[in-house]
Amino acid sequence: MALSYNLRVFRQPLQGKHVEVTEKLIEHRKLQGVQGKGIITQGYLNTGGVVSHILPFESLSELQTYLENSAKHRDNIMEINSLCSNFTNVISERVKNPSSGINIKEINYMIQFWFTAKFGKRADLVKTLVDSPEVTGAVNSLFGSFVSGDIVVTIGMKNLNELVGVEELAERNSNLIKSIEPLITDSKRHISRVIHD
Incomplete structure (x- = not known):
């Protein structure tokens, strides 16, 4: 829900x-x-x-x-x-809240991982991301096709020093990567600056 x-x-x-x-x-x-x-x-x-x-x-x-x-x-x-x-x-619907507890007003940057589910694997991908302790960011499921579509993991950061390099990211999330690899057709990583009004 x-x-x-x-x-x-x-x-x-x-x-x-x-x-x-x-x-x-x-x-x-x-x-x-x-x-x-x-x-x-x-x-x-x-x-x-x-x-x-x-x-x-x-x-x-x-x-x-x-x-x-x-x-x-x-x-x-x-x-x-x-x-x-x-x-x-x-x-999108939020299916998992971030575990970091960071206040939204303290977020200056945002990194997002966009995963495109294989046809018929969207529910499995959502469950894997929601259940994984390695996923500390918010998980959102984009409205659209029921059986396929993008799932987005969002992590808020106070500064860019919190960015993790590719090698460390792969090592830290090796189990997660193995579990989602058969469920996705594509993945992207985006970094955004956050503006508060």
Whole structure:
């Protein structure tokens, strides 16, 4: 059973519009009354990377109310989107909370591991990640196809010194890697800078 839900809106700013998109997104969050709720992220390793904002919800009905209220600010949303080459809304369900206990306001960076499940293996992948003591971050399952789709493990960090190198990561998570390898078709690692408003 889901612990909560997240709405994440990804935007790819046009060349030279990265700062403007971020500033307008902060203004939009104030307008919508969600300032201070959730976080804003910027692709850290690419200054022209994706800008996103993540909002947590306790229920799908709460999320639906937010989406319905968003329609009142359609012009503002369209203005932000006009500065972007594309945008995507993604809903996910939180199936495991992080074990670190770090306060969200202390998070300055975020590392995410995106796993694409093989067809028919999504439930097995979720169970493996949720049950593994090696997974200390939050586990979210993206809404979409029931039998396949992305599962995301998110780890919040105060600073980049907490990043683990490839060799240490492989050694630390060797059992987990063996258990998920037959369940996935692809995996990616992304680092983002976190902005609090």
